[in-house]
Amino acid sequence: MHPNEKATISTRVIGLISGTSVDGIDAALVEISGEELDLKIELLAGETYPYPAELRERILALCAGAAISMAELALIDDAIAFTFAQAAQNIQNGHQAAHLIGSHGQTVYHRPVGKWEIAKQNTSYFPLPTPRSPLGYSLQLGRGALIAHLTGITTVSNFRAADIAIGGHGAPLVPRVDAYLLSHPEEGRCIQNIGGIGNVAYIPPRHGDWLSKIRGWDTGPGNSLLDLAVQHLSAGAKTYDENGNWAASGTPCYPLVDQWLKQEYFHLPPPKSTGRELFGLTYLEQCFKDAQAYQLNAADILATLTELTAASIVHSYQTFLPEMPQRVLLCGGGSRNLYLKQRLQLLLASVPVLTTDEVGLSADFKEAIAFAVLAYWRNLGIPGNLPTATGAPGEVLLGEIHQYWVGSRE
Ligand SMILES: Nc1ncnc2c1ncn2[C@@H]1O[C@H](COP(=O)(O)OP(=O)(O)OP(=O)(O)O)[C@@H](O)[C@H]1O
Numbered sequence: 001m002h003p004n005e006k007a008t009i010s011t012r013v014i015g016l017i018s019g020t021s022v023d024g025i026d027a028a029l030v031e032i033s034g035e036e037l038d039l040k041i042e043l044l045a046g047e048t049y050p051y052p053a054e055l056r057e058r059i060l061a062l063c064a065g066a067a068i069s070m071a072e073l074a075l076i077d078d079a080i081a082f083t084f085a086q087a088a089q090n091i092q093n094g095h096q097a098a099h100l101i102g103s104h105g106q107t108v109y110h111r112p113v114g115k116w117e118i119a120k121q122n123t124s125y126f127p128l129p130t131p132r133s134p135l136g137y138s139l140q141l142g143r144g145a146l147i148a149h150l151t152g153i154t155t156v157s158n159f160r161a162a163d164i165a166i167g168g169h170g171a172p173l174v175p176r177v178d179a180y181l182l183s184h185p186e187e188g189r190c191i192q193n194i195g196g197i198g199n200v201a202y203i204p205p206r207h208g209d210w211l212s213k214i215r216g217w218d219t220g221p222g223n224s225l226l227d228l229a230v231q232h233l234s235a236g237a238k239t240y241d242e243n244g245n246w247a248a249s250g251t252p253c254y255p256l257v258d259q260w261l262k263q264e265y266f267h268l269p270p271p272k273s274t275g276r277e278l279f280g281l282t283y284l285e286q287c288f289k290d291a292q293a294y295q296l297n298a299a300d301i302l303a304t305l306t307e308l309t310a311a312s313i314v315h316s317y318q319t320f321l322p323e324m325p326q327r328v329l330l331c332g333g334g335s336r337n338l339y340l341k342q343r344l345q346l347l348l349a350s351v352p353v354l355t356t357d358e359v360g361l362s363a364d365f366k367e368a369i370a371f372a373v374l375a376y377w378r379n380l381g382i383p384g385n386l387p388t389a390t391g392a393p394g395e396v397l398l399g400e401i402h403q404y405w406v407g408s409r410e
């Protein structure tokens with residue numbers, strides 16, 4: 001081998017995440033090699049393991065701000081870790097054992113930078129001269145130490161904390177992985193995730209100082225409002241609008257979309273992050289109230305909420321990007337919503353809208369793959385955050401390593 005040539009050692013890594021939709025655990029088993037520009041991944045297996053119904057209900061209640069005891073919080077935390085560990089065991093069936101796990105866990109609370117007032121608490125005990133803490137806060141449940149113990153595999157977890165500690169949002173974290181897996185030599189691309197919340201990574205053509213020009217932010221609601229509306233309008237019979245068929249049978253109310261787009265979040269310049277704390281039940285109740293003035297039926301309401309997701313995404317590109325992308329690549333569950341995809345294509349006019357599947361990266365498992373890569377980078381000592389996406393003042397190593405080791409030191 002030439003002395004300048006690097007040996008390619010590949011590592012089998014499991015990525016685990018349950019996102020803001022709380023629909024289940026996405027697990028990906030990946031073979032990873034290289035570092036950054038030479039980073040390569042092969043998806044060996046990908047699966048979504050639904051949460052047991054009762055656990056999902058408790059998590060959703062927690063996300064919606066239910067008051068629970070510390071004892072119950074501890075139970076939910078461990079139940080999540082057990083469920084994640086089970087997913088890690090199952091995804092390895094029929095494959096060689098993994099070397100490493102990257103577990104994002106379950107977000108139950110996210111406070112963006114500078115949004116201290118969200119806590120709505122008496123803050124007189126806080127040791128700062130002003131109760132407006134500049135720091136963000138993000139809580140993911142499912143303890144990494146327990147996952148490492150249950151699986152016998154070293155586990156990296158708590159990925160957002162280090163970025164937040166230095167003043168970043170701790171989100172979105174996937175853009176740096178997108179940059180190395182989905183950049184193109186000549187084409188500027190937007191990688192648009194549509195989960196419960198939407199987030200984008202803008203990746204300019206891969207030359208010159210392209211890395212410093214990458215941008216990323218949470219675009220606002222993805223499926224979160226739609227899913228809640230579908231559950232309400234179907235009296236619990238449905239959890240989401242399959243392929244967007246229900247919305248497609250209605251008509252969007254454009255004056256209402258324009259009214260909703262005036263909301264502060266859509267005008268905040270990036271970097272910015274959000275969650276179900278903003279785009280959740282209370283927000284939807286206001287949407288329903290607003291819709292009464294226009295006498296919309298159920299299908300029209302869903303069409304209008306779908307339009308809000310599509311229009312907020314496109315509006316954010318037009319407002320905050322230095323130039324429009326030449327291609328948009330969708331991923332996340334919302335990429336399966338054909339009506340939403342159609343609306344995005346219409347609003348983006350000549351910019352083609354595809355899915356990441358069409359360029360060889362699984363749209364369903366990209367987030368789980370990303371946390372496998374972030375764990376792999378953590379292990380190699382490579383930073384995982386992109387300051388232009390999280391707003392942090394610098395790069396940091398993301399995640400805490402829970403080494404699997406049980407023994408005695410006699
Ligand atoms: N066939 C489909 N048609 C329409 N919508 C779909 C379809 N499949 C999935 N979805 C939507 O995608 C959602 C799940 O998306 P995903 O798993 O990407 O979210 P998440 O990972 O929980 O969210 P986030 O990326 O915000 O963390 C479902 O709740 C549903 O709204």
Ligand SMILES: CC(=O)N[C@H]1[C@@H]2OC[C@@H](O2)[C@@H](O)[C@@H]1O[C@H](C)C(=O)O
Nearest residue numbers: 020107110171172173174197199218
């Ligand atoms: C706090 C949190 O869990 N945020 C999620 C959420 O879901 C989508 C969007 O909001 C994104 O910022 C983030 O997830 C992805 C995985 C990220 O960090 O890139």
